[in-house]
Amino acid sequence: MKLFLVGINGKMGKMISSVAESTDGIEIVGGIDVVKGGAYPVFEKAKDVNVDFDCIIDFSRPSTLDEVISLARAKKSPVVIATTGLTPEQVEKINDLATELPVFRSANMSLGVNVVESVLPALASALKGFDIELIEAHHNQKLDAPSGTAKQMLEAIEKGLDYKPEYVNGREGDCKRKPGDIGVHAIRGGSIVGEHTVIFAGEDEIIEIKHTALSRKIFAVGSIKAAGFLIGKTHGLYNMTDYLESK
DSSP: OEEEEETTTSHHHHHHHHHHHTSTTOEEEEEEOSSOOSSSOEESSGGGOOOOOSEEEEOSOGGGHHHHHHHHHHHTOOEEEOOOOOOHHHHHHHHHHTTTSEEEEOSOOOHHHHHHHHHHHHHHHHSTTOEEEEEEEEOTTOOOSSOHHHHHHHHHHHHTOSSOOEEEESOOSSOOOOTTEEEEEEEEOTTOOEEEEEEEEETTEEEEEEEEEOOTHHHHHHHHHHHHHHTTOOSEEEOHHHHHHTO
16 A cells, blocks of 8 residues: 655655555655655645655644545545644535545544444443533643544543533633533643543542553554545545444
8 A cells, every 4th residue: 555645754755654664555645734754755735745645644733634535536546634723614515526536634643542433322321410520631842732643532422411511721810610511631742642531420439441552652553543434435534433343
């Protein structure tokens, strides 16, 4: 499988390249980045790309999305979109692309995180009356808060609730908890790869479910698996739940 990486010289692009180099049957043929150099051809714009590939993996920034979409359409290629911090308008562009091509979108490419998300609706439904809080932590260079993974987890929790929650991002001053609140707290520091903790707090008991990423390698492996999953698929919007259910 030949892969084209958008953000090839970023931290995740380099990690995917490293994983690909040690994996039989996976070849990186080039990428898009503002930073030049490296072992592979690097292009600035989609119109400049002159290599063939089987799938695009996008681990870049929201500002690059239009180039990703242009490239996918020009090459009629499946695309894995792992970039977070997208606007509602950008999400709609991705949805439009999925009417033409296979698109895999997830804010977190870790298999473990997505298994955690799969159990959150059942926990939220079973633990009626419990207060819910979410804490996420990332490195000091992360742009968006709360994280895309945190938002996916909150969407999963909502599926198990019989009410529409009110999200409280951090607490300050006179901020007594109200019924239906879900507190969301973002920590940024050092080189934390990613931690997500969901707390269900009831009377005299607390349940925590936590995922800790110890290396970016888990995201690289997940994105390559997602790319392989897309090969041969018809147009449509896919996510990690689709991948897990196919196993």
